[in-house]
Amino acid sequence: MKKSKVIIAIVLAVVLVIVCMNVPTFSWFSRPHGQDGEKAMFGGSDGTYHINAFNGKNVAVSTMGSATGADGTYTTDCNGNNACSGSDVLNNNRKYFCTTLTNNSGSVQNVSLYARTLSIPTSTNNGSLALGVNGPTRSYHDYSALATPSTDANRNEMRIYFEKDNGIEGWKGTEFYICYNEDPDTSVESLDGKGSNGQWRKMQHVGGDSNPNQYFADIPSTATHAFFAVEGWDYHNNGQPDNSLRSQTLYNLKSDGQDPTHSKLYKITSDTNTAGNHLVHTPPYTVTGNCINHYYKDIFVATGSGNSFNAALSSLPLRSDTYTVGTTTYQYNANYIGTLKYYSGNDSVFTVDVDTGVITPVGAGEAILYTKSTGGSYPDEQQVETTVHVTADANYVFNDVPIVKNIEIPASTVNDANIVKVYWYVINNSPSKALSYTIDNVYIGV
Numbered sequence: 001m002k003k004s005k006v007i008i009a010i011v012l013a014v015v016l017v018i019v020c021m022n023v024p025t026f027s028w029f030s031r032p033h034g035q036d037g038e039k040a041m042f043g044g045s046d047g048t049y050h051i052n053a054f055n056g057k058n059v060a061v062s063t064m065g066s067a068t069g070a071d072g073t074y075t076t077d078c079n080g081n082n083a084c085s086g087s088d089v090l091n092n093n094r095k096y097f098c099t100t101l102t103n104n105s106g107s108v109q110n111v112s113l114y115a116r117t118l119s120i121p122t123s124t125n126n127g128s129l130a131l132g133v134n135g136p137t138r139s140y141h142d143y144s145a146l147a148t149p150s151t152d153a154n155r156n157e158m159r160i161y162f163e164k165d166n167g168i169e170g171w172k173g174t175e176f177y178i179c180y181n182e183d184p185d186t187s188v189e190s191l192d193g194k195g196s197n198g199q200w201r202k203m204q205h206v207g208g209d210s211n212p213n214q215y216f217a218d219i220p221s222t223a224t225h226a227f228f229a230v231e232g233w234d235y236h237n238n239g240q241p242d243n244s245l246r247s248q249t250l251y252n253l254k255s256d257g258q259d260p261t262h263s264k265l266y267k268i269t270s271d272t273n274t275a276g277n278h279l280v281h282t283p284p285y286t287v288t289g290n291c292i293n294h295y296y297k298d299i300f301v302a303t304g305s306g307n308s309f310n311a312a313l314s315s316l317p318l319r320s321d322t323y324t325v326g327t328t329t330y331q332y333n334a335n336y337i338g339t340l341k342y343y344s345g346n347d348s349v350f351t352v353d354v355d356t357g358v359i360t361p362v363g364a365g366e367a368i369l370y371t372k373s374t375g376g377s378y379p380d381e382q383q384v385e386t387t388v389h390v391t392a393d394a395n396y397v398f399n400d401v402p403i404v405k406n407i408e409i410p411a412s413t414v415n416d417a418n419i420v421k422v423y424w425y426v427i428n429n430s431p432s433k434a435l436s437y438t439i440d441n442v443y444i445g446v
Helices: 002-022 233-237
Strands: 039-043 050-054 059-066 086-089 094-103 109-121 129-135 139-142 150-154 157-163 176-181 199-202 214-220 225-230 263-274 277-280 285-287 294-302 322-325 328-331 339-344 350-352 358-361 365-374 382-391 395-409 419-428 435-439 442-445
Touching (some): 059 109, 059 442, 094 109, 094 395, 176 214, 419 435
Antiparallel strands (some): 059 094, 109 395, 109 435, 129 139, 150 294, 263 285
């Protein structure tokens, strides 16, 4: 038995040695000389095709600039540090560059062209930078979209007001709800008797001694049907005994609260339609309400003097979409209604003027800016939250930015075949602001 085990071990050892000698990729065998060092060769062993990838070895790089990009106008030397940079590039203008790559290695090379460092000031007065290539390939990338000092959002909700009458039998509760859905079909009641095919939100008391029975809730601006209900309706909705009351269904809600100058107030009447279902006074009363419909979602600002940011909603462009009241479509004419106040969530990150909304950065970090609208017919408030990102650097910096990738440069010098010209540009897409930026230098790599 022992002798047979020895024989088996010898046979297995012989097989292993044969396999190792015939498999050149086995880990302890050295690779062919053509695949070591700075060069990698990919292709068939019969030489039918080869792709040589040097790490830019013996490739000369030279960049010239032009004001127009026309042939024969690339005469500005851009070969030093920051030589491709630009200061006060006018709005909707470009700076053109031609980078010449000359392959002196004697072998075909595939290389890429990069900008070492692209730096864009965070100032709100700076333009909008994009980098494009016209040849030998075409590409385009907007870097200011990544380094924008602010982003905005729409508040797509409408505020619905509700008033109950203590004299109405059964409406004695202190908690009220609104049930809604977004079915555009107004020819049928879009909410069933229990509201089980809709969504609900608890209403908030308006507040103030003069408004003891008035409530409000914010629901999506796309809601089309709704009804109000007293406390206990949610139990009814879940199949419990009918110990709650609701109002009749309201139609065509989409216009309510969408007009930035008013909202609507619905009042429960004493008329009873069916058991547990009360009528709503029609038409509803128009009331002035607080409104914030367009606001800053994110603000980016750097520390340092002169880097303040005006977060006032009056400085934000109006939202570009429209709202509809009945069959008439209107353009928004205000970002808010009421008196605005601004508050910082963390004074160690930024402070803000409570009345003007001007942010002063203090230290790197993130904190919430609270913007509140007050005033109008009732003492309720509307509030939106903005994330303020404070950076320690006054610039947005992008490292190793690809200009063009994987260019093949022939080895032959016949008719300058070993020369490839890359035509690229920087464009200021701002409609009104000049652009300043820096590019440390350009380099090649695989």
